[in-house]
Every structure is written in structure tokens, then in C-alpha cells.
Amino acid sequence: MIKVTNLTKKFAENAVLKGIDFEVSLGEIVVIIGPSGTGKSTLLRCLNYLETPTSGCIEIGGIKVDSRSATRTQINKLRKQSSFVFQNYSLFANKTALQNVAEGLITVWKMPKPQALQLAKDKLIQVGLRDKLDQYPSQLSGGQQQRVGIARAMVAKGEVILFDEPTSALDPEWVDEVLAVMKTLAKQQQTMIVVTHEMQFAREVADRVIFMEGGYIVEQGTPQQIFENPQHKRTQAFVKRALKY
Amino acid sequence: MQTSLDIQYIFELFPYLLKYLSVTMGMAIWGFVLALIFSVTIAIIRVFKITVLAQLCALFISFFRGTPLLVQLFLLYYGLPRFFPIFEGLDAFTAAVIGLSLHFSAYMAESIRAAIMGVDKSQMEACLSIGMTRSQAMRRIILPQASRVATPSLMNYFIDMIKSTSLAFTLGVTEIMAVSQMEAASSFKFFESFLAVAFIYWAVVVFFTRIQYLLERYLNRAY
Ligand SMILES: Nc1ncnc2c1ncn2[C@@H]1O[C@H](COP(=O)(O)OP(=O)(O)OP(=O)(O)O)[C@@H](O)[C@H]1O
Ligand SMILES: [Mg+2]
Numbered sequence: 283m284i285k286v287t288n289l290t291k292k293f294a295e296n297a298v299l300k301g302i303d304f305e306v307s308l309g310e311i312v313v314i315i316g317p318s319g320t321g322k323s324t325l326l327r328c329l330n331y332l333e334t335p336t337s338g339c340i341e342i343g344g345i346k347v348d349s350r351s352a353t354r355t356q357i358n359k360l361r362k363q364s365s366f367v368f369q370n371y372s373l374f375a376n377k378t379a380l381q382n383v384a385e386g387l388i389t390v391w392k393m394p395k396p397q398a399l400q401l402a403k404d405k406l407i408q409v410g411l412r413d414k415l416d417q418y419p420s421q422l423s424g425g426q427q428q429r430v431g432i433a434r435a436m437v438a439k440g441e442v443i444l445f446d447e448p449t450s451a452l453d454p455e456w457v458d459e460v461l462a463v464m465k466t467l468a469k470q471q472q473t474m475i476v477v478t479h480e481m482q483f484a485r486e487v488a489d490r491v492i493f494m495e496g497g498y499i500v501e502q503g504t505p506q507q508i509f510e511n512p513q514h515k516r517t518q519a520f521v522k523r524a525l526k527y
Numbered sequence: 528m529q530t531s532l533d534i535q536y537i538f539e540l541f542p543y544l545l546k547y548l549s550v551t552m553g554m555a556i557w558g559f560v561l562a563l564i565f566s567v568t569i570a571i572i573r574v575f576k577i578t579v580l581a582q583l584c585a586l587f588i589s590f591f592r593g594t595p596l597l598v599q600l601f602l603l604y605y606g607l608p609r610f611f612p613i614f615e616g617l618d619a620f621t622a623a624v625i626g627l628s629l630h631f632s633a634y635m636a637e638s639i640r641a642a643i644m645g646v647d648k649s650q651m652e653a654c655l656s657i658g659m660t661r662s663q664a665m666r667r668i669i670l671p672q673a674s675r676v677a678t679p680s681l682m683n684y685f686i687d688m689i690k691s692t693s694l695a696f697t698l699g700v701t702e703i704m705a706v707s708q709m710e711a712a713s714s715f716k717f718f719e720s721f722l723a724v725a726f727i728y729w730a731v732v733v734f735f736t737r738i739q740y741l742l743e744r745y746l747n748r749a750y
Contacts, residue, residue, distance in 0.1 A: 330655075331655075332652050362658035365656055365657050365658075366656035366657075368652070370649060372647075372649040372650065373653070374668050375647075375650065375672060375750065377668075385659075385668075389659055390657060390659055418750040420750060438657040440658075
């Protein structure tokens with residue numbers, strides 16, 4: 283369903299991704315962990331083509347794009363296969379919660395407005411924001427904003443939702459409500475790739491954990507394998523430190 | 528030689544001048560609408576750095592900011608029909624509108640561009656992430672946010688443009704400046720005539736400054 287082959291990304295002379303290969307199947311929950319600055323965000327952003335890979339192939343939901351020959355049309359098609367939940371929410375500042383969620387349905391998918399608003403409303407109710415429909419992002423707490431962000435990603439009709447540290451900008455009191463929404467999504471077999479420092483979440487929810495360091499995938503396996511019986515020395519060191527907290 | 532100020536003359540002149548205010552405002556409004564269209568186009572071309580067009584726009588901006596409005600009006604009115612026969616019948620009013628709009632669009636494009644660049648990069652990324660194209664993102668999210676930032680300075684340009692329409696009398700447009708000039712010449716009450724026209728400009732500007740204030744207050748409340 284998702285297939286990444288030999289993906290590399292350089293910023294000027296700085297090689298950030300040095301050859302990434304992995305696959306994700308439908309309904310799978312993949313959590314990516316690793317130290318700061320190892321290219322986790324860059325990898326997610328490449329999948330959504332917010333960053334143009336230097337080389338490599340990305341295939342999502344039957345749309346295959348080779349970065350060397352990518353056309354604008356292909357990139358647009360590939361982008362529609364995934365949606366993104368940002369660390370800093372990135373809600374549309376000039377739109378209400380409801381409009382934020384409905385926007386993609388109306389603009390991208392040409393859904394009639396009343397229908398789009400109804401669907402957006404349903405999703406916001408699902409993430410527990412029934413009484414915040416008409417608030418602007420500036421009037422919402424971090425946790426509420428992030429739940430709108432998730433609802434917006436849910437209706438984007440992509441095959442996969444990419445989460446880049448969805449809870450790390452949040453005050454501790456709002457983290458659980460966002461994780462709860464993500465767990466519900468996971469139960470519904472929504473394919474997800476999640477970059478996070480929430481090890482507890484990774485353990486509970488992930489089907490597979492990928493440990494990244496220095497622009498490579500060092501090790502991957504079930505949460506049990508990675509957290510309880512890591513094979514690679516670097517993974518061992520990282521997991522030991524991470525689980526202390 | 529008159530020494531006292533003929534206040535009654537000023538008051539008599541007001542209604543007469545006001546009849547031509549519609550010409551002045553017509554130029555300003557048409558000029559502003561055209562300038563908005565030009566400047567948004569130029570700003571988008573510059574933001575997206577569209578090859579060749581972006582360079583042409585930079586040249587356009589440099590020229591229209593680098594030369595006096597009066598010179599531009601003369602070039603347009605006396606030059607265009609010579610090189611482009613379709614402009615043969617170009618009347619002074621239209622020439623002034625075009626000249627004003629080109630001149631002001633050069634300035635407005637820069638403040639619109641700054642407003643667009645001022646919208647957080649994450650807004651564009653959020654659009655792209657849900658599958659919107661760049662131009663959809665521009666129309667639906669970026670421009671509406673930028674317009675809020677740009678509105679106060681665009682209003683300033685509009686007010687500036689109202690005052691600049693007074694140059695159109697040099698092309699022969701009969702607007703309030705031209706009328707006061709003619710009145711002055713026939714009555715020899717120069718000071719009174721120009722004082723009368725000055726008061727009219729002033730009142731109009733005060734009026735639009737008030738609108739600007741209300742508009743800003745409304746925009747600040749919007750979200
Ligand atoms: N737009 C950019 N231009 C230049 N360098 C960049 C850019 N984005 C990221 N980098 C560099 O790429 C490297 C990896 O960054 P990235 O954000 O992908 O790491 P990360 O694993 O997500 O880290 P963190 O856990 O801190 O979020 C860093 O060294 C960073 O400086
Ligand atoms: Mg990151």
C-alpha cells in the first residue's frame with residue numbers, strides 16, 4: 283500500500299535521509315522513533331511531498347512517483363493519498379473549526395457545501411468538539427486545535443495519515459485527549475505513520491516500530507521486539523534512555 | 528490688489544466644485560480597482576517567482592516607482608496613441624485612470640507581496656497536505672489572510688490616489704482641480720479658489736480615513 287524505495291534527501295550538502303526503504307500495509311499503525319535531528323520529520327514530509335526528495339521512489343495507494351521524473355500532476359495525485367497532522371497544528375487561521383475540516387472536501391473533492399459541512403460536523407463530534415464548531419483556531423486550546431487538525435486529516439480521503447509529533451507542542455494536560463483520538467482511529471484500522479516521543483503510545487498502539495538514526499532505519503519490529511529485545515546497540519541505548527522518562 | 532479673504536466666494540464655489548467631485552472620485556475608484564487587479568497579479572507572479580514574468584514585473588515596479596507620476600501620465604497620454612493606434616481616441620479621463628492605476632499598482636504590489644510573504648509558511652503546507660493545489664491554496668487561504676494585513680496600507684494608497692487625481696487636470700480632465708483653476712483664472716480669486724478645492728480634498732480624505740479606521744476595527748475582530 284505504501285512503498286518507499288531508496289529515498290534520500292539532502293539539504294544543500296547536508297544529507298539527512300541516506301537511503302530509506304520500507305513498506306506499510308493497509309490498516310497498519312507504524313510508529314517512528316529516534317533521536318532529534320535524525321530526519322524523522324523530513325521523511326514524513328517527503329511522503330506528503332512537502333519536501334522534494336533528492337532521489338528515490340514513493341508509492342502510496344497505487345500512485346508511484348520517482349523523484350527524478352516527478353511531474354506536477356503526479357505530485358498532486360500522490361499528495362491526495364496522504365494527509366498530515368502537524369506538530370504546531372497549522373489550522374487555517376481564517377477559518378472556523380468546521381470550515382477547516384470542510385475546506386478540503388469542498389475545494390479538493392468538490393463535495394457540495396451542505397454535505398461537506400455535515401460530514402465535517404460529524405467528524406468534529408467524533409473527536410469531541412461538538413460545541414467548538416464555529417470557533418476560530420485562535421479561540422481553541424492546543425489540544426482542541428490538534429483534534430481539529432486530526433479531523434481535517436481524517437476527511438482528506440487519503441490512504442494514510444501522517445502524524446509528526448502531534449502531541450509534543452501540547453501542554454501535558456492536553457496530551458491524553460489527543461492520544462485518545464489517535465487510539466480510536468487506530469482501532470478503526472486507519473493506516474497511520476506516527477512520529478512521536480510518546481513511548482507508551484508506541485507500545486500500546488503500534489503494529490510496528492521503526493527506529494531511525496542518522497538518516498537510516500536502524501531497526502524495526504513489533505513494539506515488543508524494539509522495546510524489550512532490541513538487537514542493535516543504538517536502539518538499545520535509545521530505548522533505555524527513552525523508557526526512563 | 529485684494530487683501531481680505533472673500534469667504535462668501537468660497538462658499539459659493541463649493542456647490543459648483545462638488546458637481547465635479549464625481550469625476551475626481553470616478554478616476555480614483557476606477558484607478559484603484561484596476562490597480563488592485565494589476566498589483567495582485569504582479570504580487571503573485573513575484574511570490575511564485577515565475578520566470579521572465581517575475582523579471583518583467585520587477586522592471587515595471589522599478590520604472591513606475593522611479594519616475595514621477597506626472598511624467599508617466601504625459602508619456603501615456605501623448606505617447607501611447609502614437610505607438611498603439613488602438614489608443615488613438617484615448618480620452619484624457621481614461622488615460623489618467625490607466626496612468627494612476629499603473630503607478631499605484633507598482634507600490635501596492637509590493638505591500639501585497641509583503642503581506643503574502645508574511646502569511647506563515649505552515650498555512651501553505653497545510654493546504655498542500657490535504658491535496659489542494661498551490662493556486663487553490665492562494666485563493667482560499669493565503670490571499671484572504673494576506674488581504675487582512677494589506678488592507679490598511681492599501682487604503683492609504685487609495686487615499687493617496689484621490690489626491691493624485693488632481694494631476695489629471697494637466698491632461699485636460701475637467702475634475703475639481705481643473706474647475707478651481709478655471710474659476711481662479713476668471714475671478715482672479717486664486718487663493719479663495721484653491722482654498723475651496725483644498726477643503727474638498729481634505730473633507731474627502733477625512734471621510735475615507737474614518738472608513739479606513741472602521742474597516743480596520745472590523746478586520747481585527749474577524750478572527
Ligand atoms: N528546510 C530545511 N533546510 C535545511 N536543513 C533542514 C531543513 N529541514 C530539516 N533540516 C535538517 O535536517 C535534519 C533532520 O531534521 P528533521 O526535522 O527531519 O529531524 P527530526 O528527526 O524530525 O528531529 P526532531 O525529533 O527534533 O523533530 C536536521 O539536521 C535539520 O537541521
Ligand atoms: Mg521532527
